[in-house]
Amino acid sequence: xxxxxxxxxxxxxxxxxxxxxxxxxxxxxxxxxxxxxxxxxxxxxxxxxxxxxxxxxxxxxxxxxxxxxxxxxxxxxxxxxxxxxxxxxxxxxxxxxxxxxxxxxxxxxxxxxxxxxxxxxxxxxxxxxxxxxxxxxxxxxxxxxxxxxxxxxxxxxxxxxxxxxxxxxxxxxxxxxxxxxxxxxxxxx
Numbered sequence: 001x002x003x004x005x006x007x008x009x010x011x012x013x014x015x016x017x018x019x020x021x022x023x024x025x026x027x028x029x030x031x032x033x034x035x036x037x038x039x040x041x042x043x044x045x046x047x048x049x050x051x052x053x054x055x056x057x058x059x060x061x062x063x064x065x066x067x068x069x070x071x072x073x074x075x076x077x078x079x080x081x082x083x084x085x086x087x088x089x090x091x092x093x094x095x096x097x098x099x100x101x102x103x104x105x106x107x108x109x110x111x112x113x114x115x116x117x118x119x120x121x122x123x124x125x126x127x128x129x130x131x132x133x134x135x136x137x138x139x140x141x142x143x144x145x146x147x148x149x150x151x152x153x154x155x156x157x158x159x160x161x162x163x164x165x166x167x168x169x170x171x172x173x174x175x176x177x178x179x180x181x182x183x184x185x186x187x188x189x
Contacts, residue, residue, distance in 0.1 A: 020120070020147065020171075020174055022150075022151035022152070022174055024151060026120070028156060031156060037127075038134075040134040041072070042139045043140050043141075043160040044141040044160065045160065045163065046145070046162045047165065048144075048152070048186045048187075049186060050166055050169075050182075054075050058075070060142050061090075065089055071139065071142060072140070073090075074087075074130075074133075082098070085129070088132070088133065097132065104131060105131060109127075149186040150189070167182060
């Protein structure tokens with residue numbers, strides 16, 4: 001990871017908590033201040049599950065792109081560089097665009113910083129991705145959930161289609177201890 005980007009990511013993780021705090025109120029407040037960029041996509045595909053959601057999202061974005069749709073893809077985590085999480089038509093967000101949007105989203109969260117609980121890093125990056133997709137006027141946003149579904153920050157989109165991949169035991173402290181409770185949470189997209 002380049003030094004500059006490394007510093008930006010470190011700054012974001014210090015400012016925005018990495019804690020997992022299921023709920024939609026903070027992301028809705030941020031998006032409202034950004035004029036609801038998640039509502040500007042013509043449509044969305046929302047992908048949840050335990051295993052395979054990243055691959056499924058990437059394949060779906062590729063198929064949509066080949067069909068002629070301008071396609072945004074939001075996934076996490078990244079493998080090498082943060083920019084991989086936010087793509088339009090198969091291209092990562094550039095460092096320049098990433099830096100510009102950080103300032104815009106940071107401004108939208110500025111009054112929320114004193115709120116308890118503060119916005120999370122995932123909420124911040126989700127808002128950033130939605131704002132980027134809005135700026136780029138994507139036709140379709142393929143949105144991968146973070147860990148859950150029902151209370152995941154990505155669950156503010158109104159998808160045309162929702163996809164649930166394999167579900168297993170994960171994030172039990174937030175989603176429940178049984179496979180049934182985890183399934184209910186993930187199926188809440």
